[in-house]
Amino acid sequence: xxxxxxxxxxxxxxxxxxxxxxxxxxxxxxxxxxxxxxxxxxxxxxxxxxxxxxxxxxxxxxxxxxxxxxxxxxxxxxxxxxxxxxxxxxxxxxxxxxxxxxxxxxxxx
Amino acid sequence: xxxxxxxxxxxxxxxxxxxxxxxxxxxxxxxxxxxxxxxxxxxxxxxxxxxxxxxxxxxxxxxxxxxxxxxxxxxxxxxxxxxxxxxxxxxxxxxxxxxxxxxxxxxxxxxx
Numbered sequence: 681x682x683x684x685x686x687x688x689x690x691x692x693x694x695x696x697x698x699x700x701x702x703x704x705x706x707x708x709x710x711x712x713x714x715x716x717x718x719x720x721x722x723x724x725x726x727x728x729x730x731x732x733x734x735x736x737x738x739x740x741x742x743x744x745x746x747x748x749x750x751x752x753x754x755x756x757x758x759x760x761x762x763x764x765x766x767x768x769x770x771x772x773x774x775x776x777x778x779x780x781x782x783x784x785x786x787x788x789x
Numbered sequence: 790x791x792x793x794x795x796x797x798x799x800x801x802x803x804x805x806x807x808x809x810x811x812x813x814x815x816x817x818x819x820x821x822x823x824x825x826x827x828x829x830x831x832x833x834x835x836x837x838x839x840x841x842x843x844x845x846x847x848x849x850x851x852x853x854x855x856x857x858x859x860x861x862x863x864x865x866x867x868x869x870x871x872x873x874x875x876x877x878x879x880x881x882x883x884x885x886x887x888x889x890x891x892x893x894x895x896x897x898x899x900x901x
Contacts, residue, residue: 714889723793723879723892724832767832776845777822777890779832 682707682772686780693758693787701753701783703768711775713751715744716767718782724767727753758787791816793893795880801899807868810896814861814882820844821863822890823855826877835878838863839885870900 685704693699705713712731716724728737730746737744741762743754753766763786769779794813802808814821822837822845834847838857855865861882867874877897881890 712889716892723881723894726889726891729889769832774845776834776837776847778834779824781831 682770682774682776682778684768684770684778684780686766686768686783688783689781690784691786693755693785695759695787695789696757698754698756698758700755701766701768701785703751703753703780704749705751705768705770706749707770707772707778709773711771711773713746714769714771714777715751715753716769718765718767727766755785758785760787760789763787793880793882793891795878795893795896797896798894799897799899801901802870803901804870804872806870807866808870808898809864809866810878810880810898812863812865812880812882812893814863814880815891818882818884818891819861820883820885820888820890821857821861822881822883823863823865824879824881824892825849826879826895827875832879835865867898872900874898875900 683706687702715727718724728744733748765782765784767782769777796811820839823835826832837845841857852868857863877895879895881892883890
């Protein structure tokens, strides 16, 4: 069964303090790994899709990387508006999307 | 380009009742999937429809059902509501089955 574990569950940073969120996964036949951002009371917002180990994608202060067992979401010099819950999901051979429980990020000014 | 639209946004139902939620996908998207989100379980896959056919189903009881229409719009129905069905129900759409999915804002269901 496909599984996704995200750590830490919650992370508090000071503005400008860079850090990384982890997404460990087990999947049969990875078709894609997805990162989403979710603000309170809203639906998840798509950030990145990664397809193979070694792939990296960047968007503003965010950079996602992928290995055969985990993905990292690096946040460089975060701002308070980056505060949100970040969700990781994998799609394997079953084609079902399996989500982790998320990392709640708080960036203090 | 309009995003995924879900209606209603908020609703309160009584135990034993049934509820129907509606989803309009992004224009041109043919795949629609539904998810249940709760604080304890996170986001859990309910089912996926593509060209009016259910292509995948999660581990939910038969009280949860859905359908997709020829214009790709989708509905999900929950019958005999239980208190534990209180959750945010999210609809997502994609161009094809294996593409990135885009979520709507969700329908908040409270069962009392």
